[in-house]
Amino acid sequence: MQNTARHPANSIRRLIKRDWREWLVFLAFAGPNVALFAIFTYTPLINNLLLSFSDWNMISADKNFVGLQNYVDIINDSQMGKVLLNTVLFTSSSVLLVLLLGLGGGLLLNQKLRGRNAARSILFTPNILSGAAIAIVWIYIFDPRFGLIYTVLKPLGIDSPKWLTDPNWALPAIVIVYVWKYLGYATVIYIAGLQAIPGDLYEAARVDGASAWMRFRHVTLPGLSPVMFFLILTSILSSFQSFDIINVMTKGGPVNATNTLIYRLYELGFINFAIGRAGVIGMVLFVMMFAVTLLQLRYLDRQVSYA
Amino acid sequence: MSARTQTETLPTPRRAASRSMRAEETLSKALGYSAIVFTVLIIGIPVFWLITGALKTNREIFSPNPQWLPSQVMFDNFTKAWEGAPFGRYYINSFITTILGAACEITMGITTAYALVFVRFPKRDWVFVLLLVALMVPEEVVIVPNYLTIANWHLVNTYAGIVLPGASIAFGTFLLRQYFRSLPPELIDAARVDGAGHMRTMLSIIVPIAAPAVATAGLLSVVAKWNDYLWPLIVTSTADMRTLPIGISWLLDQEGNTEWGVVMAATLFVVVPVVLVFLYAQRFLVSGIAAGAVKG
Numbered sequence: 327m328q329n330t331a332r333h334p335a336n337s338i339r340r341l342i343k344r345d346w347r348e349w350l351v352f353l354a355f356a357g358p359n360v361a362l363f364a365i366f367t368y369t370p371l372i373n374n375l376l377l378s379f380s381d382w383n384m385i386s387a388d389k390n391f392v393g394l395q396n397y398v399d400i401i402n403d404s405q406m407g408k409v410l411l412n413t414v415l416f417t418s419s420s421v422l423l424v425l426l427l428g429l430g431g432g433l434l435l436n437q438k439l440r441g442r443n444a445a446r447s448i449l450f451t452p453n454i455l456s457g458a459a460i461a462i463v464w465i466y467i468f469d470p471r472f473g474l475i476y477t478v479l480k481p482l483g484i485d486s487p488k489w490l491t492d493p494n495w496a497l498p499a500i501v502i503v504y505v506w507k508y509l510g511y512a513t514v515i516y517i518a519g520l521q522a523i524p525g526d527l528y529e530a531a532r533v534d535g536a537s538a539w540m541r542f543r544h545v546t547l548p549g550l551s552p553v554m555f556f557l558i559l560t561s562i563l564s565s566f567q568s569f570d571i572i573n574v575m576t577k578g579g580p581v582n583a584t585n586t587l588i589y590r591l592y593e594l595g596f597i598n599f600a601i602g603r604a605g606v607i608g609m610v611l612f613v614m615m616f617a618v619t620l621l622q623l624r625y626l627d628r629q630v631s632y633a
Numbered sequence: 634m635s636a637r638t639q640t641e642t643l644p645t646p647r648r649a650a651s652r653s654m655r656a657e658e659t660l661s662k663a664l665g666y667s668a669i670v671f672t673v674l675i676i677g678i679p680v681f682w683l684i685t686g687a688l689k690t691n692r693e694i695f696s697p698n699p700q701w702l703p704s705q706v707m708f709d710n711f712t713k714a715w716e717g718a719p720f721g722r723y724y725i726n727s728f729i730t731t732i733l734g735a736a737c738e739i740t741m742g743i744t745t746a747y748a749l750v751f752v753r754f755p756k757r758d759w760v761f762v763l764l765l766v767a768l769m770v771p772e773e774v775v776i777v778p779n780y781l782t783i784a785n786w787h788l789v790n791t792y793a794g795i796v797l798p799g800a801s802i803a804f805g806t807f808l809l810r811q812y813f814r815s816l817p818p819e820l821i822d823a824a825r826v827d828g829a830g831h832m833r834t835m836l837s838i839i840v841p842i843a844a845p846a847v848a849t850a851g852l853l854s855v856v857a858k859w860n861d862y863l864w865p866l867i868v869t870s871t872a873d874m875r876t877l878p879i880g881i882s883w884l885l886d887q888e889g890n891t892e893w894g895v896v897m898a899a900t901l902f903v904v905v906p907v908v909l910v911f912l913y914a915q916r917f918l919v920s921g922i923a924a925g926a927v928k929g
Contacts, residue, residue, distance in 0.1 A: 345753065348752055348753045348754065349753075349754055349755070351748070351752050351831045352748045352752040352753070352754035352757070353754075354744075355744040355745060355747060355748035355752060355831070356744065356745045356748040356749065356754075356760055358741055358744075358801075359741040359742075359744070359745045359764075359801050359802065359806070360745075360760060360763060360764070360801075362741075362797075362800055362801035363763065363764070363767045363801045363803070365782065366775065366779055366782070366797070366798040366799075366801065367766075367767045367770050367775060367801070368763075368766070368767070368770075369778070370775035370777075370778035370779050370782070371770050371774065371775055371778075373775075373778035373781075374774060374775060374777065374778050377777065377778065430668070431668060431672065434661075434664050434665045434667075434668035435665065435668055435669070435672075437661060437662065437665045439662065439665045439666060439669065441669055442665075442669065445668070445669040445672045445673065446919065447911075447915050447919065448672060448673060448676050448677070449672045449676060450915070450918075450919055451676065451908065451911060452676065454856045454860075454907055454908075454911050454918070455860070455904050455907060455908075456859070456860040456862070456877070456878045456903050456904065456907070457860060457862060457878075458860075458862050458878040458879075458881060458882050458903075459878065459881060459900045459903045459904050462881060462882070462885050462896060462900050463679060463682070463683045463897070463900055464679070465885070466682070466683075466686060466893050466896070466897065467679055467682055469893075471695075471697075472694055472695055472696075472699055472893070474678070474679065474682045476699070477699045477701070480698075506675070506676075506679070510676075511922070514919055514922060514923050515922070515923060517923070518923030518924065532654075538657055563771075566771070567771050567772075567773060569773065569862065569863050570862040570863065570878070573862075573863075573866075573882075574882050574885065588773055591773060591774075591776075592773075592776075592863070595776070595777045596777075596867060601777055604777055605777065608773070608774040608775070608776075608777070609774075611771065611773065611774050612769075612770060612771070612774045615769060615770075615771055615774075616769050619768065619769040620769075623765065
C-alpha cells in the first residue's frame, strides 16, 4: 500500500482523481447559482442590448433590426431631458439628505443613552417595510384635504401644498418618503462605523487639547470616510432602483414631474410596449450602475489589501 | 482670548478642562436624548396616522376638522378590507413565494460561498467575478427579456414564474463568503482528516458556526422577497396570483381617496408580519448589516 502510494505516477493519478472529485463538488455547489444567473442575468443583459436595436412591440411577430434608431429616438425624445433631470435631482437630494441626517443621527445616538438601541431599531424599521405599503400610507399623509400634514398645518393657519398633484411638490414628496424609508439604514451603518474608530484616538486628541469640532474634523471624519463612501454608493444604487414608491404614489406624474429612468423603463416596456426604447433606457441604467459598482469594488479591494 | 482669561481665573487648568468636558458631555447627552425623541416622533407619527386611520370611520377621516384619535375603536375597516379583496389568497401567495424564494437564495448562498472558500477548482476566482457582474445588473434592467423567457416557458402567473428569476443570490453569497473566510482553516482540515465529505463538513461544522451570518443573509432574503414589487406586478395577471404588495396597490387603485380606512387596514395586513419578524430578529439584521458594511 505504502509502496504503491510512494510511486510518483500513482500519487499523481490519485491527486488527479481527487481533484476531479473536488471539481465535481464545486460544480454541484456553485453551479445552480451561476446557471440561474446565466439564464436570468447575463443572457437577458445581452438580449436587452439586442432588443435595443429592434423595433419589436412585444405583440407582433415582426422584429426588425433598426440599428441605432431607438437610441436616436431616445435622444430626440422631448421627455428624456426631464427624465434625466428628475433622476439626477431625486438621486442627489435623497442621497445627500440620507447621508447628512444619518450622520447627525449616528453621532448623536452613538453615546451611552437610555433607549438608544430602541431608537436605533425604530429608525431602522421603515427600511424593512414594503415600499408599496409605505407609499400608500404617505399618499394618505400628504392628502391636502384630510391628511396628516393638513391636520398639523391647519391650526397654524397654513394651507397644505397639493403634494402629489402639484408638479412643483411631487418630487420633494417622493424624496421625503424615500428619506423616511432609508434614513435608519444610514444611521445604523454610521453607528457601526463610529464604533470601529479606536477610542484611544479620541483620548489622545483630548490630551492634546483638541476641541469637539477638531476631534470631529480630524478623528471622526477620517475614521468614517470608508463607511461614508460605502453609503454614498449603496444609496445611489438604491435610489436609481426606487420604483415601487414612484409607481404607487404618482405613476411618474403629474406631467412627468416624478418620471425617473427606472419608471420610464417600465412605462416604455410595459405600458407603451416600445421594447426597443425600453432596452435603450435599460442600457443607460446599466452603464450608470456599472460605473457606480466599479467604484465600490475598487474601494472593497482597498479595504481587503489594507486589512 | 476669552478661553485664556477663563483658564487663568480658575484654580488649575486641569479642573477647567474637566469642567468644560463635563459641560460638553451634558450638552451632547441632551442633544442625544432630543435625537431619540425626534426619531420616535418622525417614525412614530406616520405609523400612528396609519393605525388610527385604520380604526376611524369614513366620517372621521373625511371630516374638514380631522381628529388625531378615533372617537371609538372599531374594526369594521379590517373586515371590509378582508372582504373587499382576496387577502387570504394574497397571504398564501406571499408566504409561498417568500419561503420558496428565500429557501432557494439561502441554500445557494451557503453552497456557493462554501465552494468559493473551501473547495478547490481551477479559476475559482473567475466564478467569483461572475457573481460580481451579477451584482452590477439590477433586476429592472433585465426585466423585459426575463418576462419573455418566463412567457416562453409558460410560467407567467405561476409561483415558479414569480420565484425563478430571483432565486439566485449574489449579495448574500458575498456576505457568507466573507464570514467563511474568517473561520480558522484548521477546523475544516480537522473535519476532512476525519474523513468527512464536503457536504457533511458544510452542514455539521460550517453552517452551525456561521449561524449569525446565515441568519442575517436569510432575513435579508425573507424581507426582500416579502416586499418584492416590480417583478410580481409584471408576472402576475390575475387576482388569485397576486402577492400582498401588489394586492394592496390594486386595492388603492380601486378604493383610494374613497375608503382610506379600508386601505390603511389592508396596509397593516402587509406590514405587520414583517414587523413581528423584525421585533424577534432585529439584532441579527441590524448587527449583520452593520458588520457587512464596516468590514467592507
